[in-house]
Amino acid sequence: MNQLVKQPCVWEFSKYLLDKSQSNTFIYITAGKEHNLEIFNKKYSILVITIEEYVEYYNKLGYTTKNLNSNYNIKNLENSVVIANNILEHISNQKILDKFLKTIKTFVNSSKYLLFTVDYEYFKKNHSNHEILDEKCFLNDFYQLLAIHDLNPYSIGYTRNNNYTNEKNVFLSIFGKETAIKKVPNVSCLAIISTFNEKDIILEVVYHLLNQGVDVHVMDNWSTDDTYRILVNEYQNNKRVTISRVPLEKPKHKQYKWHDILSHKEKIAIDSDYDWIIHHDADEIRYAPWENIKLIEAISWANYLGYNAIDFSEIVFRFTDINLDIYSEFERNILDYEFGRRDGHFLRVNTWKNNKDISLAGYGGHNCEFPFKKVFPLKFLMKHYPLRNEEHAIEKIFKDRLPRFESDRKKYGWHGHYDKHQKENIKTWKDYNLIHYEKNRFNKKYLIERLSGIGIIRDNSSAIDENKEFKEEIKKLKKKLKKEKITNKKMKGSLSWRITKPIRKLKKILSK
Structure with a gap:
């Protein structure tokens, strides 16, 4: 015990x-x-x-x-x-x-x-x-x-x-000294967003970042909806927002090359004059770990303390039957969430002090690597809205994602989290399986979880995968037993059968 x-x-x-x-x-x-x-x-x-x-x-x-x-x-x-x-x-x-x-x-x-x-x-x-x-x-x-x-x-x-x-x-x-945030000179910060067919949420995300004191560069991956047009119409005269397309020319084949997109983000960051960079997705809303403190102020405090990277705790919001749909913002309509449980949810070190040695593409965007990295201890908060309703989920997964990133999957093994989805299973989440978001309650009840990730239950799929060798060994033994034509009755009466009983129990557990 x-x-x-x-x-x-x-x-x-x-x-x-x-x-x-x-x-x-x-x-x-x-x-x-x-x-x-x-x-x-x-x-x-x-x-x-x-x-x-x-x-x-x-x-x-x-x-x-x-x-x-x-x-x-x-x-x-x-x-x-x-x-x-x-x-x-x-x-x-x-x-x-x-x-x-x-x-x-x-x-x-x-x-x-x-x-x-x-x-x-x-x-x-x-x-x-x-x-x-x-x-x-x-x-x-x-x-x-x-x-x-x-x-x-x-x-x-x-x-x-x-x-x-x-x-x-x-x-x-x-x-503690590092929690007692003080007014320090603000650094400059650029959020680099890649987008493809996110017309419903992109303006909300950009507006939030600007309001948080962060400038924005949006890279559109040749969206087939109105995403690019909406951005240009809204921000073409705003000096704090720049808009580009990647690749420069419209591709002949519909491909989602995430590695190339991340590499392009690295180049934009290095070529810019900004002090700090955020690798940002088009469906995220981010906050500082302090209430009523803007992102730019919190990043500036981490910089003042000598840290050069920032991690995030991720909570994933799900659409349900009781979505309000009375506000223009998803953040106010979709209010039920769950903690991210996959390994990738626990590594979101994708905000960093700008430098020429950054490697983002090598880690799928989850982790920026560079020499002498020092991550600020308190995680910031990422509110993630990947699927906003049933129609959007089917469109995004089965049209905009799965058919387009096969080359990246073969080369890097990424995007596996989409495999569990089937069209007939894309339905609203049950609200009783989720947590209703109330800011004050969330900050108190999940204080350690939101600042560190400690206490959040992780998926055990990786633990099962670690037993692949054990499973293969069991298969070999089965084949050997079959080949030698050992009868079931004789085998069960043997000493070795009784001794190996615990191993067979473990095998049953792993196969469930």
Whole structure:
């Protein structure tokens, strides 16, 4: 049986932040014995700050430990990530609690990231009628507690209490120097969009980017609808939008050469004078990880901190029977989504500081590669609208995509995610299989997921594929048994049949 881990996503998130921010020190502030320090191995320097009665306990485990009343050399701890938990739940003495919160404030102002958690059961004791209250009431109590001690988090949300349940009954607040976004000079940024038959959404996407402070270059892949004409009519006199066609001359054969399109994007980026580049699709709406902060401001902050690439968390919106269709924007009509689960959804490092060594085409557009890449730890958000209604889905998949990218598929193995679609299966998604998007709720309930991807269930198809060799071995054994004409009865009565029973069970699992 797996060991019980308290707040597993918080621990995974802290390790993620350590790796991404290239920090070298992890600090654990606690008033309890619960921890998951083993996940850090010996890669990082670890410091435990705790009350006197637990100092010896952590010392015996081999960790450097400081008493809560110690003094700290802040300069030596600036390159650190901190977890503070098991404090409010374990401390009843107000003076000691105030000391802990004062210590947390010290590290809020010195560490790169600090994660402070509290089980909301802690706040129930302050309410005689807590049975009729929900977590929103207790969340307000948490806000007030932080405010009293002058602690201003970047964000507050929920996370899992342990690795045996998906219930989110722990409050998580995030602090740190890299989350405290400040006004810095804006960089210049260009989003390069390739488009083919996206007339219904392209203006919405371009308008959103312009409103977010990002200029746009649209490469039209010789659309057969009105996409190109609509763009030219709308933006031919706008200096912030440029429009081109790729290839330069209309191709004789209908082909969708994604590798060539990406290579052309690389050239446009390198030849431009922009500081930062976004490889952007025609059906995406992107946001900064901070609420009410524009993309250009967030990119400028990442640049100011010394990062040169940005990753995105992807949520995929699906059309259902209850789409509103009363607004002109898809973002306001299609409101039900699911988290991306394929491997490609978890790698969206396609915004980068412009340089001449960029390689985008080699990674299918999911990942930009260049020397000395340093990805900003907090993922930005990508809202993806690939299929907007049943008619659009059939047109896009079976006319605009599948017949046109065979050469790329043979050469690079891309676009396999379209194989699962059949015309008779293109119907509206069931809304009960999706999550309804409400901005404030999304940002709180899926705080760690949207900033890191941690906690999102991935497709297990890749795990099954890893067992191909095992499957082939079973096939060979079957052929051998058949060739040697071993009777079923004799075989089942043998010792080897009984010994290999677990392997046959595994085979059945893999074949499902």
